[in-house]
Each structure stands twice: as structure tokens, then as C-alpha cells.
Ligand SMILES: *[C@@H]1O[C@H](CO)[C@@H](O)[C@H](O)[C@H]1NC(C)=O
Ligand SMILES: *[C@@H]1O[C@H](CO)[C@@H](O)[C@H](O)[C@H]1NC(C)=O
Ligand SMILES: *[C@@H]1O[C@H](CO)[C@@H](O)[C@H](O)[C@H]1NC(C)=O
Ligand SMILES: *[C@@H]1O[C@H](CO)[C@@H](O)[C@H](O)[C@H]1NC(C)=O
Ligand SMILES: *[C@@H]1O[C@H](CO)[C@@H](O)[C@H](O)[C@H]1NC(C)=O
Ligand SMILES: *[C@@H]1O[C@H](CO)[C@@H](O)[C@H](O)[C@H]1NC(C)=O
């Protein structure tokens with residue numbers, strides 16, 4: 173034993189240094205951070221270490237991902253026999269959403285062979301993988317997710333769970349976030365988005381290949397009973413050395429995901445995190461103080477009674493003003509539900525000055541969400557029937573999960589008695605029809621833009637018809653439903669709304685929903701929307717965008733002409749290209765315009781079985797497949813006559829007032 177002062181002061185110095193770094197590295201396979209100030213983590217994306225030592229995985233901007241990794245990879249497998257050794261980790265985290273009851277998407281502890289997650293997606297993919305690689309054994313990652321959104325496609329149990337994942341987002345095992353109290357053994361739920369710090373312990377025991385995940389509120393010691401245990405031999409997953417760290421992603425809601433402290437150990441329990449020295453979470457702003465006390469306290473009893481009365485009346489009025497309609501089945505869609513109050517504030521009380529447009533079932537208002545400052549378009553739809561509402565909301569929520577560059581994002585919904593509100597991403601450049609017909613002083617769209625929009629919308633339709641988890645039929649494709657983003661990419665909006673009105677209540681009439689001119693003739697007798705009725709409308713859209721003319725035009729007094737017939741007639745006369753929009757002044761790609769016109773005719777063929785499907789449409793547009801040789805005489809039909817024959821006569825020859833607006837039509841049959 174030597175009590176020499178020098179080593180002691182060196183020790184003190186060392187201690188000081190490590191305290192300074194707040195990371196105590198006891199060998200290369202064990203560490204503990206009780207703050208991340210000065211920590212040598214490798215971060216990417218939205219992730220940073222804040223000035224007070226929090227590891228901020230996401231920063232309150234939506235649709236972002238971020239990662240933080242321990243700088244050196246650790247040897248997980250034994251050199252002797254290649255099996256993964258036991259390991260243990262613990263961390264303290266908190267999720268701060270701008271809403272108290274809504275968040276997206278989540279975070280995960282991850283063990284992975286590489287730190288490069290540049291190809292991974294945010295949102296439900298948690299920055300871990302993407303659509304193609306989800307679940308692929310070549311991923312070689314193990315993760316424990318803390319997920320605040322229920323994704324049906326990943327079999328998520330609810331919107332507040334912890335799960336053990338291997339190579340993808342479908343959990344091997346998961347459970348509601350919570351813990352078993354040591355005193356009574358009862359399960360207690362924890363809300364991941366409560367803004368409270370919570371601790372997680374993850375252990376892998378190589379003797380039994382067992383993974384245990386345990387959670388508890390910060391002030392509660394590690395519970396004896398884990399949240400869940402699962403057997404999964406990680407030797408098949410983690411090979412050789414791997415990085416450890418965190419991945420997190422936001423979706424459409426502004427959220428901050430934080431790690432306050434973290435410890436890890438190979439072949440032994442993770443060192444305890446000193447919870448007393450954890451960095452402080454940012455405050456989310458004071459809760460709005462009750463105004464009632466301010467008013468009531470200083471005044472006399474008589475006035476008191478009067479004031480209370482007034483306040484009560486005001487509160488009741490206020491309550492009625494924002495009252496919503498909620499049903500039991502909506503629980504599962506909770507995260508996608510907006511409060512009416514928020515939408516009311518966002519749109520300034522649905523004032524006319526915020527009106528973006530009318531038509532297609534309702535009015536659309538521009539809004540700015542109060543807290544997140546996100547620009548949105550809110551569609552206000554009058555709707556009384558409960559019929560089909562659940563299916564419709566399910567579809568809207570399902571569509572909300574789609575990330576496709578040519579689909580307008582649906583952020584959520586809200587319901588009141590007799591009204592439905594749909595919240596969409598705001599598109600600054602408006603809809604395509606405004607550019608085709610020079611409305612609101614919009615410039616004429618050049619051909620290159622038109623062609624890009626055509627291809628974009630085709631790809632979004634293919635996605636809805638064939639590539640999403642279920643077939644979604646749009647039912648109302650037309651230029652006013654094609655929105656333009658800031659880069660002038662076309663984005664299809666207003667999905668499935670027509671479906672709400674699609675229920676046949678009166679057996680004597682056939683309800684056809686959609687917009688005149690874009691409705692396939694067979695809808696007259698089947699009234700059943702199919703992918704091929706969408707193809708028909710897409711064909712009309714192709715012709716309209718190429719010719720710069722509406723599908724039905726007034727040719728002479730009281731007589732209307734269908735664009736299809738007019739284009740066909742020109743083709744017959746050998747002057748097909750004369751139908752291209754004169755506003756283009758001849759500045760267009762002849763081959764592309766020719767293809768668009770012929771494909772438009774083929775898609776809007778009166779016989780559904782003659783129409784291509786969207787996959788073929790894309791192949792034609794991409795030039796991967798040649799359009800079948802056809803002569804105009806092969807398409808010898810007269811659309812107007814067919815339409816009239818299908819019982820559409822009263823709308824075609826009647827008032828033109830409804831043309832271009834979506835309407836619920838009852839075709840008497
Ligand atoms: C969040 O991080 C992203 C990417 O680093 C950045 O573009 C964005 O401005 C950040 N947002 C905030 C609110 O700091
Ligand atoms: C691998 O080696 C470790 C340590 O040497 C040992 O405990 C373990 O049982 C071995 N596993 C197998 C499958 O041989
Ligand atoms: C990360 O991976 C992407 C592809 O997934 C690749 O393009 C990129 O070069 C990689 N970056 C680094 C730094 O290795
Ligand atoms: C898994 O990834 C590998 C390599 O990236 C790829 O070749 C393979 O097709 C993928 N498998 C599946 C089922 O996607
Ligand atoms: C915990 O939450 C789950 C689902 O969110 C619910 O089914 C369960 O009843 C809750 N348990 C308690 C004890 O509140
Ligand atoms: C895990 O897999 C490895 C390799 O297949 C095997 O050697 C080991 O015994 C397995 N461990 C357990 C606990 O089954």
C-alpha cells in the first residue's frame with residue numbers, strides 16, 4: 173500500500189476529468205453517462221447535444237430522423253465460438269410533444285453493424301430502415317422501440333408501447349408501456365408522451381438467449397418484474413462488432429425526443445445512472461392559468477355570485493362552441509384526431525379570408541396550427557350520416573401513413589355533429605385547374621411541368637391501387653384535386669371522400685358519386701367504383717391537361733360536346749396534334765403529347781376491359797412499353813351517346829352548373 177500524494181492527486185484529476193465529461197468509462201465495454209455534456213457521441217440528422225447536456229434526438233421539426241451512437245463499435249460476439257455475449261443497457265428518456273395527447277413517432281435503442289442510416293426513413297420507420305428493407309435479414313439490427321403511434325402494417329398493439337425488434341419494425345415481442353409495482357405486482361400504465369422522464373432497462377442473457385425489457389418512472393427503482401421477456405437468439409442477428417446508440421424519428425407532429433442519461437455494460441449489469449445529476453428537460457411553457465380566480469377573488473360576495481354566474485355561462489358557451497362528436501371506435505385513431513378548438517384557432521374561426529376554395533363536398537380553409545405553426549388546409553365537410561364513417565376514418569388514417577411524393581398528406585381529422593374536418597398538408601401553389609384555365613392570374617403551365625404532373629399522378633394512383641397495403645380507389649380524379657407543391661410537383665388530394673357518399677340508401681335510385689365528365693359510363697349501371705373507373709378519370713385528366721379543355725364543353729347553345737369525342741374526331745381526320753392546348757403556342761414535345769392524347773383515349777375507353785391498368789399506364793408513359801398500335805377507327809365510339817344510354821342524360825343535357833364540381837348524383841334507373 174502506498175499513500176503517496178502524487179497518485180492521489182492524479183486520481184483526483186482523473187476523477188475531475190471524468191466528472192467533467194460526465195462519462196465514466198470503466199473499460200471499453202462499460203460506460204455511464206449521467207449527462208451528455210462533452211460526450212464524444214457521433215450524431216446525425218436532427219440530433220444534437222444541448223448546452224445543458226441533454227441528448228436531443230429530434231428537435232421539434234416534423235418528418236425528421238436523428239441518430240446518436242457511441243463512437244466506437246463494441247465486440248458483441250466471442251472470438252472463440254461466435255456467440256453473442258450477454259449485455260445490459262439502461263437509459264432515461266422523455267418525449268416532449270407540442271400536444272399533451274398526441275405525438276409521433278418514437279425512438280429506439282439500437283445495436284447495428286453500421287452507423288450509416290442515411291437511407292432510413294423518418295415517421296413510422298423510426299429512422300431505422302425503409303419500406304424495401306424493413307425486416308430484411310441483411311439489416312442485422314436489434315432495437316427496442318418506444319413507439320407512440322399504432323402502425324397496423326407493423327402489427328403494433330397500440331399507440332403507446334415498447335417492443336423488441338429484429339431487422340425491422342414488426343416487433344418480436346411488445347407490450348403496453350408501463351411497469352409492475354413491486355409492492356402489489358399490479359401493472360401500471362405509463363404514457364410515453366407524458367413529457368415525464370422515464371427509465372428503461374434492456375438485458376440480453378446469452379445463456380437462454382433471453383431479452384428482457386423493463387420500464388419505470390424516474391423516481392421508481394427498477395421493478396423486479398420486467399415489462400416483457402422474449403427469447404430471441406441474437407447470434408443470428410448481431411455478428412462480430414456493432415455500434416450501439418439511439419434512433420428516433422418524428423412524423424407529422426412536432427416532437428422532441430430526449431435521452432437524459434445512458435449506461436451500458438457487456439457481460440454484466442449496466443451501471444446505475446445517477447438520476448440526481450441528470451440534465452433538466454426544457455419546459456414546455458406554463459400551463460394556461462385559470463382566469464376565473466383573477467376575476468373572482470377581489471370582489472364582493474354579491475358580485476361574486478354574479479360573476480360566477482357569468483363565468484359559468486361563458487364556460488358553457490365556450491364548451492358548446494368547441495363541442496365535438498367522438499365515438500368509442502375512434503379510440504384507435506386517437507393520434508390522428510385534431511381538436512376542433514385547434515382547428516378553429518388555426519383558421520381564425522373559419523373566416524372567409526382564409527377560404528382557399530369551395531367544391532368537392534365542402535369548403536377548404538387555410539390554417540396555421542397554433543403550437544407547431546404548421547400550415548395546413550382544413551376541409552370542412554357537411555356530413556350527417558354515420559354510415560360508413562368508421563370505414564372512412566380508417567381509410568383516411570391509413571392514407572395518412574402513406575408517404576408518397578405525389579400524394580397530398582392527410583394529417584388527421586376532427587368530427588362535430590353533422591360535420592367532418594379533414595386536415596391536409598398545405599400546398600402553396602394551389603390546384604392544376606387554376607393553371608390550365610388561367611384563374612387567379614396563374615401562369616400557363618408549360619409542357620414539361622404538365623408531363624411531370626401526369627407522370628407523378630400516374631405513379632400515385634399506381635401506389636393507391638397496387639402498392640399500398642390495401643386497394644384504395646380515389647373516385648374523384650380531376651385537375652382541381654391535383655395540387656401543386658412548392659416545386660410544382662403534382663400531388664393527388666381528396667382521396668376517398670366520395671366513398672362517404674357511396675352508400676345506397678334508396679334502392680330505387682343508384683347513387684353515383686364523383687364529378688360529371690370524369691365518371692366512367694359503367695358507373696351508370698353498376699355504381700361501383702373500381703380501379704378501372706379511376707383509370708377512366710385519369711384518362712380524362714390526361715386529355716384535359718394536354719388539350720387545356722374541360723371534359724365537357726359547351727359547343728353551341730344547348731349542345732355539349734365531350735372532349736373525348738372531339739379528340740377522336742381530330743385523330744380520325746389526321747389532325748390529332750391540333751387538339752393540344754393552344755395556350756402552349758406549339759411549345760410542346762410532340763411525342764409526349766401524342767402519347768398523352770392516345771393514352772388518354774385508351775384510358776377513357778367506354779369499355780372498362782379495354783382500359784389499361786395503372787401499372788401499364790406507367791410503362792407506356794415511361795416508354796418501357798409501346799402503346800398498342802391502334803387506329804382511331806378501333807376506338808369508334810361516341811362517348812356522349814354512351815353516357816346518355818347509361819342514364820347520364822339528365823346531367824349531360826341539363827344545366828351545366830354542376831360540371832366541374834363534385835356532386836352526389838342519383839341516377840334514376
Ligand atoms: C432541426 O434539425 C434540422 C436538421 O438538422 C434542421 O434543418 C432544423 O432547422 C432543426 N429545427 C429546429 C427547430 O432547430
Ligand atoms: C461460447 O463461449 C462462451 C465463453 O467461452 C461459453 O460460455 C459458451 O457456453 C459458449 N457457447 C457455445 C454455444 O459454445
Ligand atoms: C451511407 O449509405 C448510403 C446508401 O445507403 C451511401 O450512399 C453512402 O455513401 C453511405 N455513407 C457513408 C459515409 O458511408
Ligand atoms: C434483402 O437485402 C438484400 C441486400 O440488400 C437484397 O439483395 C434482398 O433482395 C433483400 N431481400 C428482400 C426480401 O427484400
Ligand atoms: C393500460 O393501457 C391498456 C391499453 O392502452 C389498457 O388496455 C389497460 O386497461 C390499461 N391498464 C391500466 C391498469 O390502466
Ligand atoms: C444461439 O445460437 C448460437 C449459434 O447458432 C448457438 O451456438 C447458441 O447455443 C445459441 N444460444 C442459445 C441460448 O440457444
Ligand SMILES: *[C@@H]1O[C@H](CO)[C@@H](O)[C@H](O)[C@H]1NC(C)=O
Pocket residue numbers: 600601615657658659660
Ligand atoms: C410555387 O410556390 C413557390 C413557393 O411558395 C413559389 O416560389 C413559386 O413562385 C410558386 N410557383 C408558381 C408558378 O406560382
